Amino acid sequence: MGIDNRFKFAIPIYGAGYVTEADTYMGISDTDKEAFVRNNYDGRTYFKNVTYPTFWVNGTNDAHFPMTMTNQSCAEMKVPSKIRYDVRMAHGENIPMKLNEIYTFADYVLMGGDALTTFDTPKINGNIASVTYKSKYKISSAQLCYTLDNGTWNVRNWNTTSATVSGNTISANIPIGAKTIYFNATDSRGLMTTSVYRSRLSFNKQ
Structure with a gap:
């Protein structure tokens, strides 16, 4: 997101920017390393360049990507954004695939469907x-x-x-x-x- 703007939309699921601030093992306490990752790899560096609608999906208790990261990432967007926080949604590849909201959002952007x-x-x-x-x-x-x-x-x-x-x-x-x-x-x-x-x-x- 923000690097390749040929996409029509983005649906970040679990993952977000501000990874270095995570209160789990992904957080980085070393100031120099944190600054390097933030300035070169973290999504927050590129969100300002996003030109397409986004839909952020996360659970309240995700072990890898806390809600703080999603909230802050969404706030960086200069384009329309939607959010879906699911209470205690588990982490896994198959779980989000069952969420009809994801497909409705895609249809809204690509086919002129009704918005969420x-x-x-x-x-x-x-x-x-x-x-x-x-x-x-x-x-x-x-x-x-x-x-x-x-x-x-x-x-x-x-x-x-x-x-x-x-x-x-x-x-x-x-x-x-x-x-x-x-x-x-x-x-x-x-x-x-x-x-x-x-x-x-x-x-x-x-």
Whole structure:
């Protein structure tokens, strides 16, 4: 991505940029090595050059690519991006192949199909979280996904609670003690996408 712009779209699954900052074995603590990898090999160096739509797919507890990497990579995009965070999605080659959202996104770009639901950045007001969305299809269900844990991302426990859909806004009460939250929404086709996540440190930054 960002090196060869002949592609029509990209769907990064698990992997992302900011690999050197991973809190698993892929992270690099040596400053000189980290700088070399970041400046020459890491995706973040090239994301600014991407000219095509992207769809980022990851799980909340992936052992190799924590959500921080996906969130930061998506933020680097200067082109339309969508995200799908799946609670506790396992890591493996066959698992993403079963996600209909991937093929719908490809059809949308290549064949003019209908788009997946798009989210703005969630907003926090007291103990209420909300997010606006765009979808051609009715939202059949929505959830606030949250974790009460800090520390290493792949061992955090994630939970879900029902969210309310009103017009083009989804909202929910933030459970007491939640450290990180994001929304998901499933449309009438049974296709799910999510918002970026918000962490407690950023709750006051609207």
